[in-house]
Amino acid sequence: MSESHHPVDHVRDAWYIAATSKHVERGPIACEILDTPLVLFQGEGGKIAALLDRCAHRNVPLSVGRVRGDEIECGYHGWRYGADGICRHVPTMCGPVEGRARRVESYPVREQQGYVWVYMNPEEPSPDHEPYRFPYLDEATYSSTAYSYDFSASVHATLENILDVPHTAFLHGGLFRNSKEANEITVLIQRYTDRVEAQFVGEPRPGGILGWLLAPRGGTTEHWDRFLLPSVAEVEYKLGRSHLLISSALTPLGDFKTRMYAVASLRFPVIGRLISRFLRPFAMMVVRQDAKMLTHQSEAIRRFGGERFASTAVDVLGAHILRLLRRSARGESRPSTTAEPVGDPERMIMRV
Numbered sequence: 001m002s003e004s005h006h007p008v009d010h011v012r013d014a015w016y017i018a019a020t021s022k023h024v025e026r027g028p029i030a031c032e033i034l035d036t037p038l039v040l041f042q043g044e045g046g047k048i049a050a051l052l053d054r055c056a057h058r059n060v061p062l063s064v065g066r067v068r069g070d071e072i073e074c075g076y077h078g079w080r081y082g083a084d085g086i087c088r089h090v091p092t093m094c095g096p097v098e099g100r101a102r103r104v105e106s107y108p109v110r111e112q113q114g115y116v117w118v119y120m121n122p123e124e125p126s127p128d129h130e131p132y133r134f135p136y137l138d139e140a141t142y143s144s145t146a147y148s149y150d151f152s153a154s155v156h157a158t159l160e161n162i163l164d165v166p167h168t169a170f171l172h173g174g175l176f177r178n179s180k181e182a183n184e185i186t187v188l189i190q191r192y193t194d195r196v197e198a199q200f201v202g203e204p205r206p207g208g209i210l211g212w213l214l215a216p217r218g219g220t221t222e223h224w225d226r227f228l229l230p231s232v233a234e235v236e237y238k239l240g241r242s243h244l245l246i247s248s249a250l251t252p253l254g255d256f257k258t259r260m261y262a263v264a265s266l267r268f269p270v271i272g273r274l275i276s277r278f279l280r281p282f283a284m285m286v287v288r289q290d291a292k293m294l295t296h297q298s299e300a301i302r303r304f305g306g307e308r309f310a311s312t313a314v315d316v317l318g319a320h321i322l323r324l325l326r327r328s329a330r331g332e333s334r335p336s337t338t339a340e341p342v343g344d345p346e347r348m349i350m351r352v
Ligand code: FES
Pocket: 055, 056, 057, 058, 059, 060, 074, 075, 076, 077, 078, 079
Protein backbone atom coordinates (compact mmCIF):
# COMPACT_ATOMS: atom_id res chain seq x y z
CA MET A 1 0.00 0.00 0.00
CA SER A 2 1.37 3.43 -0.79
CA GLU A 3 0.40 6.75 0.71
CA SER A 4 1.05 10.28 -0.44
CA HIS A 5 -0.24 13.68 0.59
CA HIS A 6 0.28 15.31 -2.79
CA PRO A 7 -1.57 14.44 -5.95
CA VAL A 8 1.70 14.10 -7.94
CA ASP A 9 4.36 16.71 -8.38
CA HIS A 10 4.27 19.19 -11.20
CA VAL A 11 6.04 18.35 -14.45
CA ARG A 12 7.08 21.76 -15.77
CA ASP A 13 9.55 20.84 -18.51
CA ALA A 14 6.72 19.80 -20.79
CA TRP A 15 4.20 21.00 -23.37
CA TYR A 16 0.51 21.24 -22.50
CA ILE A 17 -2.46 22.44 -24.52
CA ALA A 18 -3.48 25.87 -23.25
CA ALA A 19 -6.42 26.44 -25.62
CA THR A 20 -7.63 25.78 -29.13
CA SER A 21 -6.40 28.21 -31.82
CA LYS A 22 -10.02 29.14 -32.51
CA HIS A 23 -10.53 30.18 -28.90
CA VAL A 24 -7.52 32.51 -28.90
CA GLU A 25 -8.01 34.24 -32.27
CA ARG A 26 -6.58 37.65 -31.41
CA GLY A 27 -6.92 37.46 -27.63
CA PRO A 28 -6.22 38.28 -24.95
CA ILE A 29 -7.58 35.22 -23.19
CA ALA A 30 -6.81 34.01 -19.70
CA CYS A 31 -5.91 30.39 -19.06
CA GLU A 32 -4.26 28.35 -16.37
CA ILE A 33 -1.76 25.49 -16.39
CA LEU A 34 -0.23 23.94 -13.26
CA ASP A 35 -1.91 26.63 -11.14
CA THR A 36 -0.06 29.29 -13.14
CA PRO A 37 -2.26 32.03 -14.65
CA LEU A 38 -1.30 32.77 -18.26
CA VAL A 39 -2.50 35.19 -20.92
CA LEU A 40 -2.52 34.24 -24.60
CA PHE A 41 -2.60 36.77 -27.42
CA GLN A 42 -1.63 37.14 -31.03
CA GLY A 43 1.73 38.88 -31.34
CA GLU A 44 4.05 39.64 -34.24
CA GLY A 45 3.18 38.00 -37.56
CA GLY A 46 0.01 36.48 -36.08
CA LYS A 47 2.04 34.15 -33.82
CA ILE A 48 0.40 33.37 -30.49
CA ALA A 49 2.33 34.39 -27.38
CA ALA A 50 1.95 33.23 -23.77
CA LEU A 51 2.89 35.49 -20.86
CA LEU A 52 2.42 35.21 -17.13
CA ASP A 53 -0.93 36.89 -16.51
CA ARG A 54 0.40 39.59 -14.18
CA CYS A 55 1.47 43.08 -15.12
CA ALA A 56 4.96 43.88 -13.82
CA HIS A 57 3.74 47.30 -12.68
CA ARG A 58 0.94 46.64 -10.17
CA ASN A 59 0.00 42.97 -10.66
CA VAL A 60 -3.20 43.50 -12.64
CA PRO A 61 -3.98 40.53 -14.94
CA LEU A 62 -2.93 41.39 -18.49
CA SER A 63 -5.87 39.32 -19.76
CA VAL A 64 -8.23 42.16 -18.75
CA GLY A 65 -6.27 44.52 -21.03
CA ARG A 66 -6.27 44.49 -24.83
CA VAL A 67 -4.12 43.73 -27.83
CA ARG A 68 -2.61 46.80 -29.55
CA GLY A 69 -0.73 45.99 -32.73
CA ASP A 70 1.69 43.19 -31.81
CA GLU A 71 1.66 44.01 -28.12
CA ILE A 72 -0.56 43.45 -25.13
CA GLU A 73 -1.59 46.55 -23.22
CA CYS A 74 -2.42 46.50 -19.52
CA GLY A 75 -5.87 47.88 -18.76
CA TYR A 76 -4.73 49.90 -15.71
CA HIS A 77 -1.90 52.31 -16.71
CA GLY A 78 -1.35 51.14 -20.26
CA TRP A 79 2.08 49.48 -20.06
CA ARG A 80 2.63 47.47 -23.22
CA TYR A 81 4.52 44.19 -23.60
CA GLY A 82 5.78 42.26 -26.62
CA ALA A 83 5.53 38.49 -27.13
CA ASP A 84 8.87 38.15 -25.34
CA GLY A 85 7.38 39.79 -22.22
CA ILE A 86 9.60 42.89 -22.46
CA CYS A 87 7.87 46.18 -21.66
CA ARG A 88 7.99 48.37 -24.78
CA HIS A 89 5.83 51.31 -23.82
CA VAL A 90 4.95 53.20 -20.65
CA PRO A 91 2.49 56.07 -21.28
CA THR A 92 3.67 59.49 -20.13
CA MET A 93 7.24 58.25 -19.58
CA CYS A 94 10.19 59.90 -21.33
CA GLY A 95 13.36 57.88 -21.90
CA PRO A 96 13.94 54.11 -22.23
CA VAL A 97 11.27 51.82 -20.81
CA GLU A 98 12.89 48.40 -21.25
CA GLY A 99 14.48 46.98 -18.13
CA ARG A 100 14.73 43.68 -16.24
CA ALA A 101 12.21 44.66 -13.59
CA ARG A 102 9.70 45.83 -16.19
CA ARG A 103 9.29 42.47 -17.80
CA VAL A 104 6.87 39.56 -17.44
CA GLU A 105 7.78 35.91 -17.94
CA SER A 106 7.20 34.59 -21.42
CA TYR A 107 6.63 30.90 -22.29
CA PRO A 108 7.47 29.00 -25.50
CA VAL A 109 4.38 28.43 -27.67
CA ARG A 110 3.61 26.15 -30.63
CA GLU A 111 0.44 26.25 -32.66
CA GLN A 112 -0.21 22.84 -34.16
CA GLN A 113 -3.26 21.01 -35.55
CA GLY A 114 -5.59 23.71 -34.21
CA TYR A 115 -4.21 23.62 -30.65
CA VAL A 116 -2.03 26.09 -28.77
CA TRP A 117 0.69 24.30 -26.79
CA VAL A 118 2.68 26.06 -24.06
CA TYR A 119 5.98 24.86 -22.58
CA MET A 120 5.64 25.43 -18.86
CA ASN A 121 9.23 26.36 -18.09
CA PRO A 122 9.79 30.07 -18.92
CA GLU A 123 13.53 29.63 -18.25
CA GLU A 124 13.82 27.31 -21.25
CA PRO A 125 13.27 29.33 -24.44
CA SER A 126 14.37 26.42 -26.71
CA PRO A 127 12.85 23.15 -25.46
CA ASP A 128 14.65 19.98 -26.59
CA HIS A 129 11.47 18.33 -27.87
CA GLU A 130 8.28 19.32 -29.67
CA PRO A 131 4.64 18.87 -28.51
CA TYR A 132 2.69 15.67 -29.11
CA ARG A 133 0.98 15.36 -32.51
CA PHE A 134 -2.42 13.70 -32.79
CA PRO A 135 -1.34 10.88 -35.12
CA TYR A 136 -4.22 10.68 -37.64
CA LEU A 137 -5.86 14.09 -37.27
CA ASP A 138 -4.42 15.33 -40.57
CA GLU A 139 -4.99 12.10 -42.55
CA ALA A 140 -7.75 12.13 -45.15
CA THR A 141 -8.39 8.38 -44.83
CA TYR A 142 -9.46 8.87 -41.19
CA SER A 143 -12.53 10.61 -39.80
CA SER A 144 -11.53 12.53 -36.69
CA THR A 145 -13.72 13.99 -34.02
CA ALA A 146 -12.39 16.27 -31.28
CA TYR A 147 -13.89 16.93 -27.86
CA SER A 148 -12.78 18.29 -24.51
CA TYR A 149 -13.87 17.86 -20.93
CA ASP A 150 -12.94 19.28 -17.50
CA PHE A 151 -12.42 16.77 -14.71
CA SER A 152 -12.34 17.58 -10.99
CA ALA A 153 -9.39 15.26 -10.52
CA SER A 154 -5.60 15.19 -10.63
CA VAL A 155 -3.87 14.59 -13.94
CA HIS A 156 -2.63 11.24 -12.61
CA ALA A 157 -6.10 10.03 -11.57
CA THR A 158 -7.54 11.11 -14.93
CA LEU A 159 -4.77 9.40 -16.92
CA GLU A 160 -5.17 6.20 -14.95
CA ASN A 161 -8.93 6.30 -15.48
CA ILE A 162 -8.62 6.63 -19.27
CA LEU A 163 -6.23 3.67 -19.42
CA ASP A 164 -7.84 1.51 -16.75
CA VAL A 165 -9.44 -1.64 -18.16
CA PRO A 166 -11.03 -3.25 -15.02
CA HIS A 167 -13.49 -0.38 -14.42
CA THR A 168 -14.90 -0.47 -17.96
CA ALA A 169 -17.07 -3.56 -17.50
CA PHE A 170 -18.14 -2.32 -14.08
CA LEU A 171 -18.71 1.43 -14.34
CA HIS A 172 -19.62 1.48 -18.05
CA GLY A 173 -21.36 -1.91 -18.06
CA GLY A 174 -23.08 -2.50 -21.41
CA LEU A 175 -21.41 0.41 -23.20
CA PHE A 176 -18.28 -1.38 -24.31
CA ARG A 177 -17.57 -4.34 -22.12
CA ASN A 178 -19.76 -6.71 -20.14
CA SER A 179 -18.62 -8.19 -16.86
CA LYS A 180 -20.34 -11.43 -17.95
CA GLU A 181 -17.96 -11.84 -20.92
CA ALA A 182 -14.91 -12.53 -18.70
CA ASN A 183 -12.37 -13.94 -21.17
CA GLU A 184 -8.82 -14.70 -20.12
CA ILE A 185 -6.38 -12.68 -22.17
CA THR A 186 -2.65 -12.05 -22.14
CA VAL A 187 -1.32 -8.56 -21.48
CA LEU A 188 2.20 -7.57 -22.50
CA ILE A 189 3.55 -4.49 -20.77
CA GLN A 190 6.52 -2.76 -22.33
CA ARG A 191 8.18 0.12 -20.53
CA TYR A 192 10.08 2.84 -22.39
CA THR A 193 12.10 5.79 -21.14
CA ASP A 194 9.17 8.18 -21.54
CA ARG A 195 6.12 5.94 -21.96
CA VAL A 196 4.55 2.60 -21.18
CA GLU A 197 2.42 0.42 -23.41
CA ALA A 198 0.05 -2.45 -22.62
CA GLN A 199 -0.83 -4.79 -25.48
CA PHE A 200 -3.88 -7.00 -25.01
CA VAL A 201 -3.50 -10.25 -26.92
CA GLY A 202 -6.38 -12.57 -27.76
CA GLU A 203 -9.09 -10.13 -26.75
CA PRO A 204 -12.44 -10.88 -28.38
CA ARG A 205 -14.38 -8.07 -30.03
CA PRO A 206 -15.58 -5.73 -27.24
CA GLY A 207 -19.21 -6.21 -26.35
CA GLY A 208 -21.76 -3.42 -26.07
CA ILE A 209 -22.32 -0.55 -28.45
CA LEU A 210 -18.66 0.13 -29.26
CA GLY A 211 -17.93 -3.40 -30.49
CA TRP A 212 -21.04 -3.43 -32.63
CA LEU A 213 -20.22 -0.03 -34.14
CA LEU A 214 -16.65 -0.94 -35.01
CA ALA A 215 -16.97 -4.52 -36.13
CA PRO A 216 -20.58 -5.47 -36.86
CA ARG A 217 -19.38 -8.83 -38.21
CA GLY A 218 -16.99 -9.60 -35.35
CA GLY A 219 -13.40 -10.60 -36.12
CA THR A 220 -10.10 -10.43 -34.30
CA THR A 221 -9.22 -7.54 -32.05
CA GLU A 222 -5.90 -5.90 -31.43
CA HIS A 223 -5.82 -3.44 -28.56
CA TRP A 224 -3.12 -1.24 -27.06
CA ASP A 225 -3.23 1.25 -24.18
CA ARG A 226 -0.39 3.73 -23.87
CA PHE A 227 0.75 6.48 -21.56
CA LEU A 228 3.23 9.02 -22.92
CA LEU A 229 4.92 11.67 -20.78
CA PRO A 230 3.89 14.18 -19.68
CA SER A 231 0.14 13.56 -19.94
CA VAL A 232 -1.04 11.75 -23.08
CA ALA A 233 -3.20 8.62 -23.03
CA GLU A 234 -3.76 6.59 -26.20
CA VAL A 235 -6.31 3.81 -26.61
CA GLU A 236 -5.96 1.99 -29.91
CA TYR A 237 -8.11 -0.73 -31.45
CA LYS A 238 -7.79 -2.65 -34.67
CA LEU A 239 -10.97 -4.61 -35.28
CA GLY A 240 -11.25 -6.42 -38.57
CA ARG A 241 -10.58 -3.70 -41.15
CA SER A 242 -11.34 -0.78 -38.88
CA HIS A 243 -8.82 1.18 -36.86
CA LEU A 244 -9.62 3.49 -33.96
CA LEU A 245 -7.20 5.66 -32.01
CA ILE A 246 -8.43 7.84 -29.17
CA SER A 247 -5.70 10.21 -28.02
CA SER A 248 -6.28 12.29 -24.92
CA ALA A 249 -3.83 15.09 -24.18
CA LEU A 250 -4.41 16.27 -20.62
CA THR A 251 -3.65 19.70 -19.22
CA PRO A 252 -3.21 19.92 -15.46
CA LEU A 253 -4.96 23.23 -14.71
CA GLY A 254 -4.42 22.71 -10.99
CA ASP A 255 -3.90 19.85 -8.49
CA PHE A 256 -7.51 18.68 -8.78
CA LYS A 257 -8.48 20.26 -12.10
CA THR A 258 -7.60 18.56 -15.37
CA ARG A 259 -8.73 19.46 -18.88
CA MET A 260 -8.83 16.72 -21.48
CA TYR A 261 -8.41 17.50 -25.19
CA ALA A 262 -9.29 14.29 -27.01
CA VAL A 263 -9.25 13.30 -30.65
CA ALA A 264 -10.89 10.08 -31.82
CA SER A 265 -9.64 9.08 -35.28
CA LEU A 266 -11.38 6.28 -37.10
CA ARG A 267 -10.63 4.48 -40.32
CA PHE A 268 -13.59 2.39 -41.25
CA PRO A 269 -14.40 0.77 -44.57
CA VAL A 270 -17.08 2.60 -46.56
CA ILE A 271 -19.20 4.37 -43.92
CA GLY A 272 -16.46 5.75 -41.64
CA ARG A 273 -17.89 9.24 -41.54
CA LEU A 274 -21.30 8.01 -40.52
CA ILE A 275 -19.91 5.79 -37.76
CA SER A 276 -17.64 8.56 -36.51
CA ARG A 277 -20.75 10.72 -35.95
CA PHE A 278 -21.82 8.24 -33.29
CA LEU A 279 -18.40 8.26 -31.67
CA ARG A 280 -18.65 11.69 -30.08
CA PRO A 281 -21.98 11.20 -28.22
CA PHE A 282 -20.80 7.72 -27.24
CA ALA A 283 -17.49 9.06 -25.91
CA MET A 284 -19.25 11.85 -23.99
CA MET A 285 -21.55 9.33 -22.34
CA VAL A 286 -18.53 7.35 -21.13
CA VAL A 287 -16.64 10.50 -20.11
CA ARG A 288 -19.53 11.77 -17.97
CA GLN A 289 -19.67 8.48 -16.06
CA ASP A 290 -15.90 8.69 -15.50
CA ALA A 291 -16.01 12.36 -14.48
CA LYS A 292 -18.64 11.69 -11.83
CA MET A 293 -16.57 8.89 -10.30
CA LEU A 294 -13.36 10.97 -10.45
CA THR A 295 -15.10 13.81 -8.59
CA HIS A 296 -16.06 11.37 -5.80
CA GLN A 297 -12.49 10.09 -5.74
CA SER A 298 -11.02 13.63 -5.48
CA GLU A 299 -13.44 14.59 -2.72
CA ALA A 300 -12.43 11.53 -0.69
CA ILE A 301 -8.72 12.22 -1.23
CA ARG A 302 -9.20 15.79 0.00
CA ARG A 303 -11.31 14.73 2.98
CA PHE A 304 -8.72 12.19 4.05
CA GLY A 305 -5.85 14.62 3.46
CA GLY A 306 -4.02 12.52 0.87
CA GLU A 307 -4.00 9.57 -1.48
CA ARG A 308 -3.70 5.96 -0.43
CA PHE A 309 -3.56 3.20 -3.02
CA ALA A 310 -3.79 -0.58 -2.82
CA SER A 311 -3.16 -2.23 -6.17
CA THR A 312 -3.16 -5.61 -7.88
CA ALA A 313 -1.57 -6.76 -11.11
CA VAL A 314 -4.74 -6.00 -13.08
CA ASP A 315 -4.30 -2.27 -12.38
CA VAL A 316 -2.05 -2.67 -15.37
CA LEU A 317 -0.71 0.84 -16.10
CA GLY A 318 -1.57 2.82 -12.95
CA ALA A 319 1.69 2.23 -11.08
CA HIS A 320 3.76 2.79 -14.24
CA ILE A 321 2.05 6.13 -14.89
CA LEU A 322 2.72 7.28 -11.34
CA ARG A 323 6.36 6.20 -11.49
CA LEU A 324 6.97 7.99 -14.81
CA LEU A 325 5.26 11.18 -13.59
CA ARG A 326 7.34 11.18 -10.40
CA ARG A 327 10.56 10.54 -12.33
CA SER A 328 9.67 13.31 -14.75
CA ALA A 329 8.91 15.80 -11.94
CA ARG A 330 12.42 15.04 -10.58
CA GLY A 331 13.93 15.61 -14.04
CA GLU A 332 14.92 11.94 -14.47
CA SER A 333 12.58 11.13 -17.39
CA ARG A 334 11.74 13.46 -20.24
CA PRO A 335 9.25 13.27 -23.06
CA SER A 336 10.95 12.44 -26.36
CA THR A 337 10.22 11.34 -29.88
CA THR A 338 12.67 8.43 -29.80
CA ALA A 339 11.50 6.25 -26.96
CA GLU A 340 14.00 3.59 -25.85
CA PRO A 341 12.57 0.31 -24.47
CA VAL A 342 13.46 -0.42 -20.85
CA GLY A 343 13.87 -4.16 -20.21
CA ASP A 344 11.79 -6.94 -21.76
CA PRO A 345 8.00 -6.94 -21.87
CA GLU A 346 6.25 -8.22 -18.74
CA ARG A 347 3.51 -10.76 -19.33
CA MET A 348 0.37 -11.26 -17.28
CA ILE A 349 -3.05 -12.84 -17.63
CA MET A 350 -6.26 -10.99 -16.86
CA ARG A 351 -9.98 -11.63 -17.27
CA VAL A 352 -11.88 -9.02 -19.25
S1 FES B 1 -0.86 47.67 -13.37
FE1 FES B 1 -0.42 47.35 -15.41
S2 FES B 1 0.16 49.26 -16.15
FE2 FES B 1 -0.17 49.59 -14.06
